[in-house]
Amino acid sequence: MSTPVGQQVAAIRRTPAQAQRDFRTLLDVLARPGSIGTLLPPPEGPAAVVPVIGLADLEVPLAIVADSSDARWTRAVEVATQAPIVPLTEARMVLALRPLTTAELSSLHRGDPMHPEHGTRLVQSVTGLGVPNRQAGVNLRLTGPGVPGERRIAVRGLPTEFFATLSAVNADFPAGVDTFLVAGNGLVAGLPRSVNLDLSGAV
Incomplete structure (x- = not known):
C-alpha cells in the first residue's frame, strides 16, 4: 500500500531553522567547489529533494527525473514547492533522482x-561522496574560482561520461549549469559552472 501524498509532503517539508541551515550549506559548497557539506536527510524519501525544497518555488520551472522506485516523490515535491512541473528542456531547476543520460x-x-x-x-x-578512492567511483580533481590550488573528490553512482558532458555543457562560461551532488546520507557537494573538472583520476 502506497504512502498518501500528504504524508510524503510532511516528510520532506523543512522547518524554518532547517531551511536556513540547508541554504547556508548549499551556498557554502557552491562557493567552495569540491568541499563536502551535510544536509539533514528527510525521515523518508530521497535526500536529493532537500535542496529543491529549499530553492524551488512557484516561480521556478522544475523538472523531476526519476525511475519507477522514486517516481512517487514527484507529486510530493510538486505540492511542497508549488513549482510548475515542466519538460526537462524548459526547466530552471532539475531534480534528478537517477543519473541523467x-x-x-x-x-x-x-x-x-x-x-x-x-x-x-x-x-x-x-x-x-568522499575522499578519492581508486577502487570505486569517479575521482575528480577540481580547480578554478573558489578552489585554493585544487580539491579532489570521489563520486559514486555516476559514470565518467556524466562529468565529461557536464564540462562540455559549461564550456561557454558564464553560461552553463550549476550542479549539486547529493548522497543518500545527506552529504552534498557543489559543482558551479565555473569549476574545471579533471577526469584523469576517474576509474
Whole structure:
C-alpha cells in the first residue's frame, strides 16, 4: 500500500531553522567547489529533494527525473514547492533522482553570456561522496574560482561520461549549469559552472 501524498509532503517539508541551515550549506559548497557539506536527510524519501525544497518555488520551472522506485516523490515535491512541473528542456531547476543520460544533461538550459542566470540548477542524486578512492567511483580533481590550488573528490553512482558532458555543457562560461551532488546520507557537494573538472583520476 502506497504512502498518501500528504504524508510524503510532511516528510520532506523543512522547518524554518532547517531551511536556513540547508541554504547556508548549499551556498557554502557552491562557493567552495569540491568541499563536502551535510544536509539533514528527510525521515523518508530521497535526500536529493532537500535542496529543491529549499530553492524551488512557484516561480521556478522544475523538472523531476526519476525511475519507477522514486517516481512517487514527484507529486510530493510538486505540492511542497508549488513549482510548475515542466519538460526537462524548459526547466530552471532539475531534480534528478537517477543519473541523467548524456543526452538529457546536454539538453539542459544553459542561459547565455548576457543572461547566465537563466542556466539550469541541477540537483543530482548520487550513491556516495568522499575522499578519492581508486577502487570505486569517479575521482575528480577540481580547480578554478573558489578552489585554493585544487580539491579532489570521489563520486559514486555516476559514470565518467556524466562529468565529461557536464564540462562540455559549461564550456561557454558564464553560461552553463550549476550542479549539486547529493548522497543518500545527506552529504552534498557543489559543482558551479565555473569549476574545471579533471577526469584523469576517474576509474
